[in-house]
Amino acid sequence: MKYEFDRLVDRRGTYSTKWDNVGNRIGNPNALPMWVADMDFPAPQPxxxxxxxxxxxxxxxxxxxxxxxxxxxxxxxxxxxxxxxxxxxxxxxxxxxxxxxxxxxxxxxxxxxxxxxxxxxxxxxxxxxxxxxxxxxxxxxxxxxxxxxxxxxxxxxxxxxxxxxxxxxxxxxxxxxxxxxxxxxxxxxxxxxxxxxxxxxxxxxxxxxxxxxxxxxxxxxxxxxxxxxxxxxxxxxxxxxxxxxxxxxxxxxxxxxxxxxxxxxxxxxxxxxxxxxxxxxxxxxGEEYMDQLIPYLEGNIHYLDHALKAGMPKIKLIQPEGTYLMWLDCRELGLKDPELDHFFTDEAEVGLDKGFWFGKEGSGFMRMNVACQRATIEEAVRRMQRAYDASDFGPCQFG
Ligand SMILES: Cc1ncc(COP(=O)(O)O)c(C=O)c1O
Structure with a gap:
């Protein structure tokens, strides 16, 4: 069968950690949840x-x-x-x-x-x-x-x-x-x-x-x-x-x-x-599902990578060889960890795992879960771009 990974599923109000607990864990209930390693897709039909x-x-x-x-x-x-x-x-x-x-x-x-x-x-x-x-x-x-x-x-x-x-x-x-x-x-x-x-x-x-x-x-x-x-x-x-x-x-x-x-x-x-x-x-x-899921995720990764390169060049995607968790190198933004967190969580309103949670080696990084509908990635990119452009490190400083 053909899986429709683009089909939106409303997970709010389902006791979902990712969606219903984003306020507590990430710090802003309005942040688009792209944190914990949990996908927004229904399981395979079998x-x-x-x-x-x-x-x-x-x-x-x-x-x-x-x-x-x-x-x-x-x-x-x-x-x-x-x-x-x-x-x-x-x-x-x-x-x-x-x-x-x-x-x-x-x-x-x-x-x-x-x-x-x-x-x-x-x-x-x-x-x-x-x-x-x-x-x-x-x-x-x-x-x-x-x-x-x-x-x-x-x-x-x-x-x-x-x-x-x-x-x-x-x-x-x-x-x-x-x-x-x-x-x-x-x-x-x-x-x-x-x-x-x-x-x-x-x-x-x-x-x-x-x-x-x-x-x-x-x-x-x-x-x-x-x-x-x-x-x-x-x-x-x-x-x-x-x-x-x-x-x-x-x-x-x-x-x-x-x-x-x-x-x-x-x-x-x-x-x-x-x-x-x-x-x-x-x-x-589960193989039919997995065989379709991988190219869908690749599409999400490509979309994100392209958007970062084109509009937010100071945020770099570490090219993943596996997993749906994107490790974003944000060090060029020149922000300390609390400021970086504030940028994503409060200004952009996207809910990501904070890099420093993964140890001091994660300082200056954020982790983004792309196992979601393409529309969610597009919305995240829009939110990030708006915050990026409004900030000091956005294009304004050059122009
Ligand atoms: C590397 C790794 N190990 C273990 C887990 C948790 O697995 P479980 O819920 O089966 O304990 C995760 C969940 O994100 C993970 O990324």
Whole structure:
């Protein structure tokens, strides 16, 4: 079927974090919501039908994990990423973040270090600091408009005996990198040699733009597979985050048993019936949707990039290789973070994630979610252009 991604959906008044909580989280209830990683598109038809069937049954009791959950995961990983995994490697989890929290709890002691690559998805920090561990940031380097890993720094950090885990975010939120096989080989080798366990968050792995390929960290070699715990989910790809169903993939029995015991211990992993149905439907038949969604998102990105270059040249889009989260380099505006926030939130009235939330490396940047109808991008561009032209750094200063 043909999906109509242009069709506007009014999400206000639906308890949507993105739309109904923009005032609290971003600071202006009138800001056009383009923040949290949640799409404004309805889920694929097979997902809607599965959820509808469940809803119409009227019975929403406890579920057990059926073989279809693992079969669908194995199928999707093979189909989309050429990754052959066994059904036994797949475990149900309610969402991605509990894996990061549980890994820290399971494999580290208070005071130990967790390596991550700022600027990065900020809840990673909470998984470390809320549990009395220490962040070791192998910060990404921005060179000629593209982020790269700093391997010398990673070597040093991994060699620290207190470094026990590395959180890898691939594709990387917010900088949009899809790491190459060579990069993953170097990361994997450094971590293996230094006994640093890799937790690979691959939740954005279905959003890959032409010219790039997602390579699951654990697919690179058998040694890496044994030293990696991977978290995947249809939640970003098919807009089912509110349904709470995801998967953890591990190939090493001891690792799996230990982290699974921690995840089970407080009974926080319990199966959502709607989530299960949506998960199985998405990974069993979501490819048609995904194949149409990627070019639509590319169109949004192209529109935004063109508008920035033509009318707001001091705001630069870091070209994404994956994800629908655009990392905007606003440093040329010459604004301090509170002023930059004020510019977008109050003057332009577009609600974006603030770059400094992603760590000090995000200072001077903003993150914009373009998984929305083209009309929303157009409206955002109009609002930004108006504010840009009215400000000191707009065209007036030259003319
Ligand atoms: C990199 C990354 N990991 C994890 C999550 C959250 O996933 P979940 O809701 O499944 O915990 C997000 C959501 O934006 C994300 O971008």
């Amino acid at each position: 997902v809607i039908e599965a959820v509808r069937r469940r809803a119409e049954s009227g019975i929403y009791g406890y579920a057990f994990l059926p073989p279809e959950f693992r079969e669908a995961t194995v199928r999707w990983m093979q189909l989309r990423h050429g990754w052959d995994i066994s059904q036994g490697s797949v475990l149900y989890i309610s969402s991605i973040l509990p894996v990061l929290f549980a890994a820290v709890q399971t494999f580290t002691e208070p005071g130990d270090k967790i390596i991550l690559q700022r600027p990065v998805y900020y809840p990673f920090f909470q998984a470390v600091e809320n549990q009395g561990r220490v962040i070791s940031s192998n910060s990404l380097l921005l060179r000629d408009g593209r982020y790269e890993m700093d391997f010398e720094d990673l070597e040093r950090r991994a060699a620290d005996p207190r470094a026990k885990i590395m959180f890898l975010c691939n594709p990387h939120n917010p900088v949009g990198r899809v790491f190459s096989r060579e990069e993953l080989e170097r990361v994997g080798e450094i971590c293996l040699r230094n006994h640093v366990l890799v937790i690979s968050d691959e939740v954005h792995s279905d959003f890959i733009y032409p010219g790039h390929k997602h390579i699951p960290m654990a697919s690179v070699s058998a040694e890496f597979a044994a030293n990696t715990i991977t978290a995947v989910s249809p939640s970003k790809s098919f807009n089912t985050a509110g349904l709470r169903a995801a998967a953890m993939i591990t190939f090493q029995d001891e690792l799996r048993d230990r982290i699974h015991a921690v995840l089970q211990n407080d009974r926080s992993v319990s199966i959502s019936t709607f989530g299960l149905d949506a998960y199985i439907a998405a990974y069993s038949g």
